[in-house]
Amino acid sequence: MEVSNQVNGLRTRYPDGVFPAKCPSRVVLDHVTSKWGVLILVALSEGPQRWGELRRRAEGISEKMLAQTLKTLERDGFVDRHPEPVIPPRVDYSLTERGHELAALLLPLVSWVAEHAEEIVSDEH
Amino acid sequence: MEVSNQVNGLRTRYPDGVFPAKCPSRVVLDHVTSKWGVLILVALSEGPQRWGELRRRAEGISEKMLAQTLKTLERDGFVDRHPEPVIPPRVDYSLTERGHELAALLLPLVSWVAEHAEEIVSDEH
């Protein structure tokens, strides 16, 4: 699918440029652009990872928010959960195909921000 | 600047994939991926717009949040404010060059979400 098609899709769906308050787009957009959602998706774009590793990578995330974020992303079909029946428990998380599509669009954004963030923040006396 | 360079920048800056809790990247990322920040940036990518029009487009936004979001985006150097000395007042907002760079990365993401949101939400019984 080409980018131009995707952008046309935006205009087709919202011809007047208004985003209705309760449209599905806003709901899903809030999930994927949430503070922790972005970081988890970017982390998982490097490959399957365990709960503990995700917790370490998204520095500052609480257990509650990690559980909640993973559940939302799983529910939206971006993330797969693979529990292994061993003791102690081991659970791997990975991106679904849909999750990979999304991450491919998220990565350039996050990279751009990572490259420009210092300059942006330092301008703010 | 190529996308591959940008993604390499991510790895260079965060080689172990950890996003430190208080790094500038996280701060700026929170601004641009905030609930209203995304919508305002996308709306402005269609051209300069007045306060009232932005308020109408980002359906559901309060005056307080519109003012706050615009100030943050202006402070980050993504948005320019052009007040005209007329009565009644007229103020136009537009993207800076930096804002256009960012919007170019945001649009494919928002478009993808707009195209898939219905399917995603409908899967959630």
Next chain:
DNA sequence: CAGTATCCAGCTGGATACTG
């Protein structure tokens, strides 16, 4: 029109303790 100022309800999310 394009905001600012104030108030405050309620949700977010952190901290802590606990578990199969």
Next chain:
DNA sequence: CAGTATCCAGCTGGATACTG
């Protein structure tokens, strides 16, 4: 290890009234 359960402080952000 990978979570769940509970509590609650404090921030977010909506509503309302007002202004140059």
